[in-house]
Amino acid sequence: MNILLPPTSAASAFAGKVDALLWTMTAVTGFVAVSIITLMVLFSVRYRRAATVDRRIGPATIGVGNHWLEITWICVPLAIFVAFYVWGARLYFDYENPPLAPLEIDIVAKQWMWKLEQPNGRREINELHVPRGRPVKLVLSSQDVIHSFYVPAFRVKRDVVPGRFAILWFTPTVTGRYHLFCAEYCGTNHSEMGGDIVVMEPQAYSRWLEHGAVQPTLAQRGAALYRQLGCSGCHTPGSAIHAPDLDNLYGRTVPLSNGSFVKVDEQYVRDSIVQPSRDVAAGYRDEMPSFAGRVSEEDLLELVAYIKSMAPAQAPEGAGSP
């Protein structure tokens, strides 16, 4: 196997868990497959036309149908399948739910490159540096078609569908350089839309990060945009127009005018900018204009980062689950 298989190191906490599932499924299905093929070969040899064997099929023998046998080979696979299902679904739950207080990286995908931005504003193209041992949460958006952010060594991928944010998280466990692939076909140079994930020791990562911190952060640029686009004109306590105060709002659950509740996360803030009429906060009128078409994907990421920065972090830095 090692000669044939290219190196596929498992370099994230999730990867180890997925591999355990994959190996178990391989063992179980492999055992069943080998058993069935063995039986087929055995029957083919023993009951070949030339062989002299007892072929009588009486009612007492298993011949042309046996309900107990059939019930067995319905129930046993069913039990195995349910076990596979539950195992896979539990891991998927983790994949879908990022832990609190991860390191957040914002990413814009476009034909055919990945533009990435560290929390302190350091930007990268087709390369992502992350520290070992800390959950990393990616907020992805696409400027054009669907792409998919795929890191085989972490066993994770997520489609980046335009018009919404995609969230992907992982906790790197082994330092090194790993492939980043685009896994959703996105046009002519799809196979070149890749790069590297560099997992570093935390101290080395901090040094690397400081080295390039020359630009304003996402949130700082977002604050400038916030004034430029005139958001601050309404979303200020005491303004003439009755609009929600955005201070300390991010991460809370707010009531909507239709009676439901929504958690203020990246997606909700994004929707409120480009589709303000969709989910109007309770007690406010549907009067905000849509900014769709006036803000780019990168503008949106900056605005969201700014609004996020107006609320204190919900958990102390670095307290995410391993």
Next chain:
Amino acid sequence: MTSLSAAEAASATAPAMPAPAAASSYLDEGFNLWSWLTTKDHKRIAILYAVSITAFFFLGGAAATLIRLELATPQGDIVSAETYNKIFTAHGVIMVWFFLIPSIPATLGNFLLPLMIGARDLAFPRLNLLSWYLYVAGALFTVGMLIAGGVDTGWTFYTPFSTMFSSTYVVYALAGVFVVGFSSILTGLNFIVTTHRLRTAGLTWFRLPLFVWAIYATSLILVLATPVLAMTLVLLALERLFGIGIFDPALGGDPLLFQHLFWFYSHPAVYIMVLPAMGVASEVITCFARKPVFGYRMMAYAIVAIASIGFLVWGHHMFVSGQSMYAGMTFSLLSYLVAIPSAIKVFNWTATLYKGSITFDAPMLYLLGFVGLFMVGGMTGLFLASLAADVHLTDTYFVVAHFHYIMVGGSVMAYLGGIHYWWPKVTGRLYPESWARFAAILIFAGFNMTFFPQYLLGVAGMPRRYHQYAPEFQLLNVLSSAGAAILALGYLLPLVYLSWSLMRGKRAPPNPWNAAGLEWQTASPPPPHNFDSPPAPPRKPYDYDPTRPEALPGSAAAAQT
């Protein structure tokens, strides 16, 4: 009519007319092209389909050859990226819609359904011919567009790439697929009505061959799912041509809506391809094991279960697309459920071999190969149904390997096995047995060598639809390409020796395999009206006796009573 008992039916058909001494066959009805292009005989239409899908199969195969050539090295050195994308799109479009979907139903199904139920023709012979014309017109148009300008969206046409970003002949290609869809719907409708209305007296549902059950279930899917594809393609064209926002978020649409609609058709479409193959397997394995199929009723129910549950699993193509987590969990569970009836079928075919009296003629070799490859394809489907495993494996070569095991290892093996099994009936000639066995083994070996490495590539993380790839994937890709060369040779062999047998093959008797099934009760090739005298329905299906392997099925029972 169907309430008649078997005995009554038998007595009703007893004073049958003696067969005319020199009954001319359907092949002698006319020899010029015009007689073929205007025929309403289901048998001749089946031949028309067989010739056309064979042409498309080798065209799609040529595209596959170019793909494997390009992937022999990590660099993109044979064709440009743009050309490569057009080639894999052409391969997918041609193989799925112009070969696999019509393959077994439109050829073997068309030829055999009326014969197996003792009917003179399909319920709507004229509609049957129209179906073929729609198919040929649509397919030729699309293939013309694929060659003239090309399409680079992949056969899945994902939006918004296909609607707003691709600058290729998307709408033209869709138009042909849209037309071919109507051919599918009409064929399905024709088969459903035929199965309900034209069964010979006494041939009740549970006396039907499983091939008929499979074709019937397939027809239901054709009629229910294909219209959704047609609507989806129209919506796609509306957005692309007129900028009506349906799927593109920049216009207020939703790309995931396209995926839901597309897979609502395209997942059941997989069962359109594989259910008829299962039907062929049950016919051939029972005949060459000389045993009734193990658990006939369960086998029939399994076909219906697959066709029904198959409609509820489309979301498993979208586990990483951003659909809700709970939707993902539901689709995963349903995907495991649909694997149960498939597992039953594999177990029951294996049990059919037990205490049989087995010979290994070419059809049996093909179908034993089918069972093995279908099983591997199905079991790797369990990996993709598992949510967390799919997060890693989806859109990699693992998926490519999985569906080729089902559709090529499974369906194409069964199709070829069926072609050999019914070749004497269809053509009145015997095929050369040694060549046929050799080809079956060559195809099996070539297939595994081509596609097994692709599972390993997928686990290692190589994404699909890649024109260039990382150098560490090369060894497995070279293996796969070498296997493809063997496979290509394997597929060319039957084309050669079957063509040869048309001219030089030995004349076939009416029932060279001593097989059960009404189609063997008439001449080879059958007369234009199928039966000179109404065939007698069997007491029970697959009435083989392994202790008397040379005897005609059902003759033991007749002797005892």
